[in-house]
Amino acid sequence: MGGSAPFAADLMNGATAAELTFQLPDPEDDGISQGEFDRQVEAAWQVCDRFDLQTDIWRGRILRVVRDREKHQNNGEGTGHGFLRWLKEREIGKSHAYNLIELADSADELVQGGLLEEEDVNQFSKRAFVETAQSPREVQQMVSDAAHKGDRITRREVRQLADEWTAMTSDLLPETVREKAANNTIPTRYIAPLVREMEKLPEPHQEQLRDEVEASPDVDTIKQATAEARFLAKYINAASQVQALDREGLDLEQALEEALRVGCLSATADLVNQASQLEQMIARLFTTWKRIHSLSERVYLDSGASTPQLRSLLAHLEPLSGEILELQLGEPGSNLSQLIRLKILPDES
Structure with a gap:
């Protein structure tokens, strides 16, 4: 322009x-x-x-x-x-x-x-x-x-x-809700967030939420449907990114239906989201560990008896550069203190 x-x-x-x-x-x-x-x-x-x-x-x-x-x-x-x-x-x-x-x-x-x-x-x-x-x-x-x-x-x-x-104007809402929005029976500040969350969902889930709202077009139902749509979107988005779930024998849609039926959709969505984040952290951890391991070897080869403090630095970093990673959580000796050990296993393949 x-x-x-x-x-x-x-x-x-x-x-x-x-x-x-x-x-x-x-x-x-x-x-x-x-x-x-x-x-x-x-x-x-x-x-x-x-x-x-x-x-x-x-x-x-x-x-x-x-x-x-x-x-x-x-x-x-x-x-x-x-x-x-x-x-x-x-x-x-x-x-x-x-x-x-x-x-x-x-x-x-x-x-x-x-x-x-x-x-x-x-x-x-x-x-x-x-x-x-x-x-x-x-x-x-x-x-x-x-x-x-x-x-x-x-x-x-x-x-x-x-x-x-x-x-x-949204076609995702039943006519009764649009009418209530027009005459301000239901404030639009409750309705608009529902539409924004529903737009993120596949059509079958949109229809299900639309039917729920149409059956009981009031503020409480709309707020509940908005929360449900938010958790649904969170579950669907995270589940597609979790490598551990990309296996035969698991029906993600059926698992979602069961979570809805027993009333633990929020916890299930959060579980899948946390799993997605954990997998990403594991990938970053492994990449960072390989880098630290490689750099430690290079510094070791480049140093010698004339660099005692440099060798001491490498020794202190051994808990982070070896095959077993160690990290102390909390002050040593306190009741909340805990030593975390993670082992990097070689790729058998």
């Missing part, structure tokens, strides 16, 4: 960066009421927030220009080394740079798409603007209309509108 319509460089009704100064209230002034103190501080904070947003949008545009220049010079086949070098010289992380470019793209899309006027951007806090850019088109329109009327847009307002839209 190269030829975007520029925002006005003066961010706060003609204020420049050099003029961005405030007369903040004296924190030790007992003559100012707490309400007035809060008002003055909040007003200054909002100006900084808007300035920060505009600055980051322009930073994103600058970064985009630098990136696209390199692409152009290399006929669209550049490796990006020049852009990365430019970032490194300015101590800008790659992920942060692309976040700024995404913010600039979002700003240009909202303005060029006719949803926002240039001056309306000043109504947003930075986080609210990012939230708006990530919202559905209908939510963007509602937020933009509010900003155009002069309303101050915070992240809370954007999320509230997004929750309302989700609760009243």
